[in-house]
Amino acid sequence: xxxxxxxxxxxxxxxxxLTGCTKQLTYKNKDNKQENVxxxxxxxxxxxxxxxxxxxxxxxxEQYKPINKEGKKIxxxxxxxxxxxxxxxxxxxxxxxxxxxxxxxxxxxxISVLLNKIGLKGGLASGLALILATLIIxxxxxxxxxxxxxxSELLKQAQPELAKIEKKYQNAQDxxxxxxxxxxxxxxxxxxxxxxxxxxxxxxxxxxxxIAFFEAxxxxxxxxxxTFLGLKLGTTPLYGITHGNILxxxxxxxxxxxxxxxxKLNSGATAQPEMQGQMKMMSIIMMVVILISSLNxxxxxxxxxxxxxxxxxxxxxxxxxxxxx
Numbered sequence: 069x070x071x072x073x074x075x076x077x078x079x080x081x082x083x084x085x086l087t088g089c090t091k092q093l094t095y096k097n098k099d100n101k102q103e104n105v106x107x108x109x110x111x112x113x114x115x116x117x118x119x120x121x122x123x124x125x126x127x128x129x130e131q132y133k134p135i136n137k138e139g140k141k142i143x144x145x146x147x148x149x150x151x152x153x154x155x156x157x158x159x160x161x162x163x164x165x166x167x168x169x170x171x172x173x174x175x176x177x178x179i180s181v182l183l184n185k186i187g188l189k190g191g192l193a194s195g196l197a198l199i200l201a202t203l204i205i206x207x208x209x210x211x212x213x214x215x216x217x218x219x220s221e222l223l224k225q226a227q228p229e230l231a232k233i234e235k236k237y238q239n240a241q242d243x244x245x246x247x248x249x250x251x252x253x254x255x256x257x258x259x260x261x262x263x264x265x266x267x268x269x270x271x272x273x274x275x276x277x278x279i280a281f282f283e284a285x286x287x288x289x290x291x292x293x294x295t296f297l298g299l300k301l302g303t304t305p306l307y308g309i310t311h312g313n314i315l316x317x318x319x320x321x322x323x324x325x326x327x328x329x330x331x332k333l334n335s336g337a338t339a340q341p342e343m344q345g346q347m348k349m350m351s352i353i354m355m356v357v358i359l360i361s362s363l364n365x366x367x368x369x370x371x372x373x374x375x376x377x378x379x380x381x382x383x384x385x386x387x388x389x390x391x392x393x
Contacts, residue, residue, distance in 0.1 A: 089165075090286040091115045095132045105132050108300065109307035110293075110366075113286045114142075117158060117173055118150035120289035150290035151181050165283070168276065173284040173291075176201045180290060191294025191301055198281075198291065198368055202375040205277070210383070218387055219262060220333075226260040277376070285368040292368060299367045306363040319370050323362045326377035327355060333384035 093105040093112040105112045107124050114134035120126050126144070133141040148157050155174045160166055180197035188196065206213070223230075230253065237249040257263075285291045285301075292302030298315045299308065308316035331354065362370060 090283055091134075093128070093132055093134055109304060109311070110300065110302035113292075115287060116144070116147065116289055117170070117287045118153045118177075118289060119144055119147050120293060121150075122289070122293045125289065125293055150177055150288060153177050153288075168280045169283040169287070172201070172280050173288050176284060177288065177290060191296045194291050194294040194301060195296030195368075195371060198285075198371050199375045202281075202372050203379060206376060206379040206383075213380070214383060214387065215263075220384070221387055222260045222262050226256050226262060229256045229259075274376070278372075281372045282369055285366060285372075292366065296367065296371070301368040301371075302366050304364050304366055305370065308367075316367075319367065320359070320362060322374050323365075323370055324355075324359055326374045326381070327358050330377040330380045330384075331355065333381055333388070 091114040093114040094102045095105055097103050105128050107122075107128055110125075112125065112128055120129060129144040133143065135141055148154070153174060155170050157170075161170070176197050179200050180193045183193035183196055233249060233252050233256065236252075237245055240246055240249060294301050298313070299319060305316040305319050362373070365373065
């Protein structure tokens with residue numbers, strides 16, 4: 069990873085840590101311990117950006133009013149309705165929220181409003197708005213994310229030559245030999261137009277997008293109140309499955325399939341045979357971690373993940389087809 073990417077990652081991390089984030093709505097139970105306020109498996113957020121509309125959700129916000137920095141209770145009715153929400157609503161909340169989360173929330177809401185105007189209502193409009201927003205953003209970022217897919221294919225083409233270099237210097241230990249190995253490897257990289265640091269680009273783009281979508285979804289009632297194709301957008305698959313809704317099993321299967329093919333097509337070759345096994349094992353571990361984590365993803369986040377991973381699959385297949393011609 070080069071210095072520019074490191075600096076950008078550090079800046080992004082500082083922005084996330086030092087600025088606003090999702091805060092859960094809580095109350096004190098009989099034992100004087102803090103517990104999250106939930107409605108039908110949906111964990112409510114204290115710092116919502118616009119007004120809720122579902123009666124059960126409104127009732128909870130009336131009962132457990134969030135408290136602002138000055139220690140005063142916040143009336144949800146003082147917030148704009150979601151359809152009237154603007155990027156500037158609520159004032160400045162720090163770099164991360166003001167530059168990434170609020171504009172993204174506004175963008176998804178506007179798509180949902182447009183879908184409402186053509187006859188799609190409620191959770192159906194919200195779910196489709198999430199999918200469309202994901203696809204539109206990924207299309208805008210296509211020139212950047214395509215580089216990762218291209219590098220993977222180029223690395224596979226260079227594999228025979230890289231394997232020869234690895235075999236040639238497999239027992240090398242002195243500095244001169246290792247330097248020659250590095251030089252010969254860089255010559256091959258240059259020949260095929262391979263940039264070793266470009267593989268970090270996809271992760272650099274994907275992570276902040278996931279965090280931004282997570283924040284936007286949790287802070288906009290329009291996105292966590294509705295029901296999309298029988299699935300409550302703010303409910304987790306774990307809650308849905310344990311409460312008898314088997315449709316959430318389909319959601320987990322879709323996450324697993326999209327993640328598997330995305331990883332498979334996005335993985336590059338390596339010059340070191342022993343590294344191939346390690347990379348395969350790492351992919352399996354990541355798959356398991358994502359699947360376990362997905363049980364506690366809200367349905368809305370799961371929809372984003374499936375749409376984004378599907379876009380990655382289509383992009384990689386297109387690059388692969390183009391390179392094979």
